[in-house]
Amino acid sequence: xxxxxxxxxxxxxxxxxxxxxxxxxxxxxxxxxxxxxxxxxxxxxxxxxxxxxxxxxxxxxxxxxxxxxxxxxxxxxxxxxxxxxxxxxxxxxxxxxxxxxxxxxxxxxxxxxxxxxxxxxxxxxxxxxxxxxxxxxxxxxxxxxxxxxxxxxxxxxxxxxxxxxxxxxxxxxxxxxxxxxxxxxxxxxxxxxxxxxxxxxxxxxxxxxxxxxxxxxxxxxxxxxxxxxxxxxxxxxxxxxxxxxxxxxxxxxxxxxxxxxxxxxxxxxxxxxxxxxxxxxxxxxxxxxxxxxxxxxxxxxxxx
Amino acid sequence: xxxxxxxxxxxxxxxxxxxxxxxxxxxxxxxxxxxxxxxxxxxxxxxxxxxxxxxxxxxxxxxxxxxxxxxxxxxxxxxxxxxxxxxxxxxxxxxxxxxxxxxxxxxxxxxxxxxxxxxxxxxxxxxxxxxxxxxxxxxxxxxxxxxxxxxxxxxxxxxxxxxxxxxxxxxxxxxxxxxxxxxxxxxxxxxxxxxxxxxxxxxxxxxxxxxxxxxxxxxxxxxxxxxxxxxxxxxxxxxxxxxxxxxxxxxxxxxxxxxxxxxx
Ligand SMILES: Cc1cc2nc3c(=O)[nH]c(=O)nc-3n(C[C@H](O)[C@H](O)[C@H](O)COP(=O)(O)OP(=O)(O)OC[C@H]3O[C@@H](n4cnc5c(N)ncnc54)[C@H](O)[C@@H]3O)c2cc1C
Ligand SMILES: Nc1ncnc2c1ncn2[C@@H]1O[C@H](COP(=O)(O)O)[C@@H](O)[C@H]1O
Numbered sequence: 001x002x003x004x005x006x007x008x009x010x011x012x013x014x015x016x017x018x019x020x021x022x023x024x025x026x027x028x029x030x031x032x033x034x035x036x037x038x039x040x041x042x043x044x045x046x047x048x049x050x051x052x053x054x055x056x057x058x059x060x061x062x063x064x065x066x067x068x069x070x071x072x073x074x075x076x077x078x079x080x081x082x083x084x085x086x087x088x089x090x091x092x093x094x095x096x097x098x099x100x101x102x103x104x105x106x107x108x109x110x111x112x113x114x115x116x117x118x119x120x121x122x123x124x125x126x127x128x129x130x131x132x133x134x135x136x137x138x139x140x141x142x143x144x145x146x147x148x149x150x151x152x153x154x155x156x157x158x159x160x161x162x163x164x165x166x167x168x169x170x171x172x173x174x175x176x177x178x179x180x181x182x183x184x185x186x187x188x189x190x191x192x193x194x195x196x197x198x199x200x201x202x203x204x205x206x207x208x209x210x211x212x213x214x215x216x217x218x219x220x221x222x223x224x225x226x227x228x229x230x231x232x233x234x235x236x237x238x239x240x241x242x243x244x245x246x247x248x249x250x251x252x253x254x255x256x257x258x259x260x261x262x263x264x265x266x267x268x269x270x271x272x273x274x275x276x277x278x279x280x281x282x283x284x285x286x287x288x289x290x291x292x293x294x295x296x297x298x299x300x301x302x303x304x
Numbered sequence: 305x306x307x308x309x310x311x312x313x314x315x316x317x318x319x320x321x322x323x324x325x326x327x328x329x330x331x332x333x334x335x336x337x338x339x340x341x342x343x344x345x346x347x348x349x350x351x352x353x354x355x356x357x358x359x360x361x362x363x364x365x366x367x368x369x370x371x372x373x374x375x376x377x378x379x380x381x382x383x384x385x386x387x388x389x390x391x392x393x394x395x396x397x398x399x400x401x402x403x404x405x406x407x408x409x410x411x412x413x414x415x416x417x418x419x420x421x422x423x424x425x426x427x428x429x430x431x432x433x434x435x436x437x438x439x440x441x442x443x444x445x446x447x448x449x450x451x452x453x454x455x456x457x458x459x460x461x462x463x464x465x466x467x468x469x470x471x472x473x474x475x476x477x478x479x480x481x482x483x484x485x486x487x488x489x490x491x492x493x494x495x496x497x498x499x500x501x502x503x504x505x506x507x508x509x510x511x512x513x514x515x516x517x518x519x520x521x522x523x524x525x526x527x528x529x530x531x532x533x534x535x536x537x538x539x540x541x542x543x544x545x546x547x548x549x550x551x552x553x554x555x556x557x558x559x560x561x562x563x564x565x566x567x568x
Contacts, residue, residue, distance in 0.1 A: 129532050242567040263567045294555045
């Protein structure tokens, strides 16, 4: 028996998960996916590591189930990545385990767990209580990663995939820009009518020494920007000192990703857009008229 | 050949979040709406219906009380699901199932599928909801029904008894193939749901719908999740609208304000 099983596909994820379960005793790790060659790095954190080379969600489910059956962990923990959610929701369904996702705080009591997570698309915070055994999927960058040296061993595990076949993997175009580290972000939304028009946002960002991020439809649906520009509850969570939302309505799922910004500016032509209630400074104007003027003024200032 | 079941959640509308004087969420005062991505799932079902040849069955479970107050809202969500393309609807509504707990919800929905839609060849679920956003119902239901599962589908095609879906993972797309029947969760990108037309809304009222109680969908597992507190997240932004006679003036004032804040 172990106290906790971490299910992870990255080293940082293991460090933060270890931090989340630091009040528990014995912890083991199931490390999977295309970075599974980093398992030795994980073992150096002083934990036993089971390595699954596959990234097939059915294989992951079978591997987690196998370890769960053998080890009977009280807690399973990891990030809420899509593969983790896929495999662990199936484990939850198999054994009727409680499962909390997007967790931002957790306490392991003697006979129950209390956790906090977003509710109502993060308009509210829910505190809820569940019994052991349970699955806890944490948000990235909430728990301080553990720093420690130890020596654990690694052991490869092999399982069958399930009946679902992985036919092909198609890469996504990614910019590689680390929005999480940007000091200034210009966010673009559906107020832009076509891809070429984003040039205005890029120009503004360049003048400010910032980066361009986007609402989900711009990045994931229209694909006008790479998907790593996608900000929000299901994308990136950013915390710049200045976030300028242009042509973004202010849906709670988007704002969940920017609420930690120091200052939020909204530029929107609809004066009743919800974003004006969620911003520090608002400009009610057509972006096509206002951005060129703003850019000109900033250029003038720079020129001086 | 087979029916498509679409799980449709009557969710609390986050845009209508209401608070009590003590800063906690006034759950009973927040109205229900048909969950956002469930509309995408219904649209996807409409597109796949001709290929599969069966009907579209919407399945709803009321997750929030009080029941008396929710009757009208639940009716409207059901009506909308029917207007958005479902041919019939099953609605589970029972005090015993409140508030929704993923273990109970998934079990009840699975039991209902087995009993009322035994010939379903596809179960469509949304990737996540707008109130709870747990994103775990699809996987639980797949496990309970013992069916192949594809999560986060952005694109679905059906060929004979095979389904091929493009599955969205963070940094790549996986093309997955499963045999039917299967459970599939869809993302917002799968389509652009069309708002129902007046005619569709009118027709919806005539489509069959059946309300079920807990007794119809037994066995019901034990509840494991207990609410402790739901607290409103207060955003305290300045909410200053910058005004001026010309855009030039507004731009200058904005720059000035941001300089004062020390963020430029
Ligand atoms: C489970 C779930 C998860 C989600 N996750 C995310 C997420 O992570 N990130 C995210 O962004 N969204 C997410 N969404 C989607 C979210 O609900 C909204 O649909 C989305 O954020 C809207 O994007 P938008 O503001 O660009 O578009 P819209 O809501 O269409 O807003 C466009 C705005 O532009 C304004 N506008 C139009 N023309 C002009 C002009 N010429 N000048 C100035 N303004 C103009 C309009 O007034 C409007 O306010 C999620 C939804 C769900 C259900
Ligand atoms: N009470 C419910 N009734 C019908 N479908 C539901 C219910 N709860 C969840 N679902 C389905 O599961 C999806 C994800 O919900 P959630 O697990 O709350 O994020 C929803 O969008 C629905 O498709």
